Amino acid sequence: MQHTKGLIGTPQNRVDGRAKVTGQAKYAAEFDTPDLTYGIVISSSIAKGRIASIDASAALAVPGVLNVFTHENRPRTALLDRSFRDEVAPPGSPFRPLYDAEVKYSGQPVALVVAEAFEIAAYAASLVEVAYTVETHMTDLDISRREAYLPPKKRSGVNPPPSPTGDPEGAYAQAPVKVQGEYRIAIEHHNPMEPFASTVVYEQDGTLTIHDKTQGAQNSQGYVSNVFGLSKDQVRVISPFVGGAFGVGLRPQYQLFLAVLAALELKRSVRVVLTRDQMFTLGYRPQAIQTISLGANPDGTLQSIIHDAVQVTSTFEDYQESIVNWSNLLYHCDNVKLTYQLAQVDTYTPCDMRAPGAATGVTALETAMDELAYAAGIDPIALRLKNYTETDEPDKKSFSSKELRACYQLGAERFGWSRRNPEPRSMREGRELVGWGMATGVWEAMMAKTAARAVLTRDGRLEVSCATADIGTGTYTILTQIAAETTGLRMEDVTTKIGDSSLPRSPVEGGSWTAASAGTAVQTACQSLREQLFKLARQMDASPLANASFEQATFADGEIHLTNDASARVTFAAAMQAGGVEQVEADGKSGPSLMDAARYAGYTHSAIFAEVRVDEELGIVRVTRIVNAVAAGTILNPKTARSQIMGGVVFGIGMALEEESMLDHNLGRFMNHNFGEYHVPVNADIYDIDVIFVSEHEDKLNPMGIKGVGEIGIVGTAAAIGNAIYHATGKRIREYPITLDKLLG
The missing domain is CATH 3.30.365.10 (Aldehyde oxidase/xanthine dehydrogenase, molybdopterin binding domain)
Incomplete structure (x- = not known):
C-alpha cells in the first residue's frame, strides 16, 4: 500500500491563516448571542485576610444591573475539593472563587457584577464597597525558603x-x-495576546454552550460538569482559536467559573472577560x-x-x-x-x-x-x-x-x-x-492518548476531527497535511475540526505532545478509512482491483490504483457509489507504547x-x-x-x-x-x-x-x-x- 507523497515534511501555509488575518476567526469573547449579559470581576486589594463586608446596594440600584455575586449569595455549588480538580491540577486544594470570606492572594476575585451592558457592569462595579480584615502576608522567596x-x-x-x-x-x-x-x-507572566474570556450561552433547554479561551475544551467541560453537577451532555465547550496561551490555558481560569455560575443563576447568557491587570492574578x-x-x-x-x-x-x-x-x-x-x-x-x-x-x-x-x-x-x-x-x-x-x-x-x-x-x-x-x-x-x-475521526463524503471532501487545540502552533495545518497525504487527497479537500468538547477525546494541548498524539490519531483514522475504501473498490462489479491486495494499492488524487499498473484504478466516489454509501467514517487512536517507553x-x-x-x-x-x-x-x-x-x-x-x-x-x-x-x-x-x-x-x-x-x-x-x-x-x-x-x- 502506498499513498500520495510530498505533503508531510514540506513547508505549507497555515490553513487557518486567511481566517485569522481577515478577522473571520472568532475568539472566546467574540461569539455573540441574543440577550447577552456582561460580567465584571471585582478583585481583592489585599494579599491575605478576610472580607469584613461587601456593600453592593449602590451597584444594584443602577438600572440594568442584574445581580452582584459574592461569597454571601452565590449558589451552593462546588463544596468539595475533588469537584474543582482539573486535568492538570497539582496536589492540594484548588482555589474556589467566591467560596468564603477568606482572601488568599492579591487580585483574588471577590465579586462579579452582571448587567445588561458592559458599560453598565463596569460602572456598577466601581460602586461596590469591600472592607477587609488584613492579615500578614508573605510573598518573599528569600524569607519563605x-x-x-x-x-x-x-x-x-x-x-x-x-x-x-x-x-x-x-x-x-x-x-x-x-x-x-x-x-x-x-x-x-505569560501575557498572551488574547485575555481570558468565557461566553456562556444559556440554551432554552438549560444546557450550556461555552466559548472559552482554553488549551483543552474537554478539560473545561469536565471542570464545569463536576463543579456545577451537570452531565457532560449538558455542557459543550468550543474553542476553535486561541490567541496564545503558553501553558496558562491548561487549567480553567476563574472567569469560566464565574460566567457559568451567573448564567445558571440568571438563566441568561453571560460573558466575562478579564482585564490585562487581572491577567496578572493568574498563574x-x-x-x-x-x-x-x-x-x-x-x-x-x-x-x-x-x-x-x-x-x-x-x-x-x-x-x-x-x-x-x-x-x-x-x-x-x-x-x-x-x-x-x-x-x-x-x-x-x-x-x-x-x-x-x-x-x-x-x-x-x-x-x-x-x-x-x-x-x-x-x-x-x-x-x-x-x-x-x-x-x-x-x-x-x-x-x-x-x-x-x-x-x-x-x-x-x-x-x-x-x-x-x-x-x-x-x-x-x-x-x-x-x-x-x-x-x-x-x-x-x-505522547498522550488521543482519538480522532475521519469522514469522507462522496463528493471527495474529507473531514478529520479531534478535540485538541491550536494555540497558534499550526495544529490545523499539520493535521490537514497528515490527513491529505494519508488518504491521497489535496489539502484543499480536507477540513480539520478541533477545539470542541463534542469531538473525539484529546488531552489538553501542552507539553509539545500534540503533533505526535493528535497527528498519529488522525493518521490511524485515515488508514482505517483507506481500508474501508479499498474493500468497497474490490467489491465493485468487474473491479480492476478485485484480485489485488491492500499492500499493492496506491492512494493518490482521490483514487486507488495498483502501484505497478496506474491504469487499474477506481475513484473514491465510484467505490462509494457502488457500495451504496454516501460517506465512509473511521476512528483512530494513539498513545505511547508501554514497551518502548x-x-x-x-x-x-x-x-x-x-x-x-x-x-x-x-x-x-x-x-x-x-x-x-x-x-x-x-x-x-x-x-x-x-x-x-x-x-x-x-x-x-x-x-x-x-x-x-x-x-x-x-x-x-x-x-x-x-x-x-x-x-x-x-x-x-x-x-x-x-x-x-x-x-x-x-x-x-x-x-x-x-x-x-x-x-x-x-x-x-x-x-x-x-x-x-x-x-x-x-x-x-x-x-x-x-x-x-x-x-x-
Whole structure:
C-alpha cells in the first residue's frame, strides 16, 4: 500500500491563516448571542485576610444591573475539593472563587457584577464597597525558603529528582577544577495576546454552550460538569482559536467559573472577560533559586554535579516542575545529587509556562557549564562533548534517537564559532562589546492518548476531527497535511475540526505532545478509512482491483490504483457509489507504547549560539544573532515548525533580558501588571534568528517519528545569551533577567 507523497515534511501555509488575518476567526469573547449579559470581576486589594463586608446596594440600584455575586449569595455549588480538580491540577486544594470570606492572594476575585451592558457592569462595579480584615502576608522567596519542604505528593507527570549516586560532596571537594554559584530566575507572566474570556450561552433547554479561551475544551467541560453537577451532555465547550496561551490555558481560569455560575443563576447568557491587570492574578512561571556546584578534572571530565532548587508555590496547592533532573540527563557523571523543594507564598498557584522546569533548570545548568569551561580553559562545545552521554542515566535507558552532536557541529558552522576569541572583552565594534555564547537545549518528546475521526463524503471532501487545540502552533495545518497525504487527497479537500468538547477525546494541548498524539490519531483514522475504501473498490462489479491486495494499492488524487499498473484504478466516489454509501467514517487512536517507553527515553535536543552587543557605557544589550540547531525527529511542516522555534527564541530573549513580574512585598501585589511596565521583546529587539533542523531518524516514539517543537526553542536560549554577555563584558550575571542595572553595577 502506498499513498500520495510530498505533503508531510514540506513547508505549507497555515490553513487557518486567511481566517485569522481577515478577522473571520472568532475568539472566546467574540461569539455573540441574543440577550447577552456582561460580567465584571471585582478583585481583592489585599494579599491575605478576610472580607469584613461587601456593600453592593449602590451597584444594584443602577438600572440594568442584574445581580452582584459574592461569597454571601452565590449558589451552593462546588463544596468539595475533588469537584474543582482539573486535568492538570497539582496536589492540594484548588482555589474556589467566591467560596468564603477568606482572601488568599492579591487580585483574588471577590465579586462579579452582571448587567445588561458592559458599560453598565463596569460602572456598577466601581460602586461596590469591600472592607477587609488584613492579615500578614508573605510573598518573599528569600524569607519563605527558610521553611522550604519536599512536596509530600508527586504531581502527575512530573518526576521527582532521582536518588543520589556516588559521593557528590566528596568528589566535589577533591575536584581540581570547580565552580559554584547561585542562580535566580524571576517570576514571569505569560501575557498572551488574547485575555481570558468565557461566553456562556444559556440554551432554552438549560444546557450550556461555552466559548472559552482554553488549551483543552474537554478539560473545561469536565471542570464545569463536576463543579456545577451537570452531565457532560449538558455542557459543550468550543474553542476553535486561541490567541496564545503558553501553558496558562491548561487549567480553567476563574472567569469560566464565574460566567457559568451567573448564567445558571440568571438563566441568561453571560460573558466575562478579564482585564490585562487581572491577567496578572493568574498563574505564572514561578520564581526559583538554584545552587549548582560542578567539579571536574583539568580536561573537563565532570566528577561531581550538585544541583539544588527551591521554587515558589501557593499556600493551597503544591505546584511542581522538573527543574534539577536535566542536570543528570544532559551530561555523564558518576557523582550526582539533585534536590528540589517548595516554598509557600501568598500568591495564586504558579502554572506551566513554555518548557516548564527545563527553561528554568537548564538555564542555570548551562550557565554553570559555561563557567566551568572558562575555569578549565576549555572551549564550551568541547566541554559538552567531553561529557556527552548516549543514555538517560537516571533511568538507565537508551535514547530513542539523539543527534545533539550534529546540532553542535552544524550550529557552530553556521554561526562561525571557530572564529571566536575565547578571551572575555576581546571582541568589540565601536563603542559596543561583542560576545559569543552557546548552550544546550533539551525537552521531552512525549505522547498522550488521543482519538480522532475521519469522514469522507462522496463528493471527495474529507473531514478529520479531534478535540485538541491550536494555540497558534499550526495544529490545523499539520493535521490537514497528515490527513491529505494519508488518504491521497489535496489539502484543499480536507477540513480539520478541533477545539470542541463534542469531538473525539484529546488531552489538553501542552507539553509539545500534540503533533505526535493528535497527528498519529488522525493518521490511524485515515488508514482505517483507506481500508474501508479499498474493500468497497474490490467489491465493485468487474473491479480492476478485485484480485489485488491492500499492500499493492496506491492512494493518490482521490483514487486507488495498483502501484505497478496506474491504469487499474477506481475513484473514491465510484467505490462509494457502488457500495451504496454516501460517506465512509473511521476512528483512530494513539498513545505511547508501554514497551518502548520502558526501554527508551525520548527527547528533543538543540544547540543555541548567540551573539550580543553591549554598549560599554550604557549597558544596553542587543541580541544581534541567534542560531538554533534543533534535532526533533520528523519535521511535519518546516514553515510552521520554524515559527515555533523562532517564537521560543523570542521567549528566551525576553527571559534573558526583559521579563520580570515584580512583587511589592509590602503589598503582596505584582506592580508592573500591564504591557507598559512588564517588558516583553518587541520587533525592535529582534534581529537575526536562524533555525536549523538537524536530520534525525526516529522510529520508536510513534509511527511518524514526530517530536514536538513548541517548547525546545526557549530551552537554553537565555543561558546562551547570558554566556555571550559574559564573553562580551567579563561580568558573570547569575540573575535573570540580565538588566542594564546589573551590568552597570
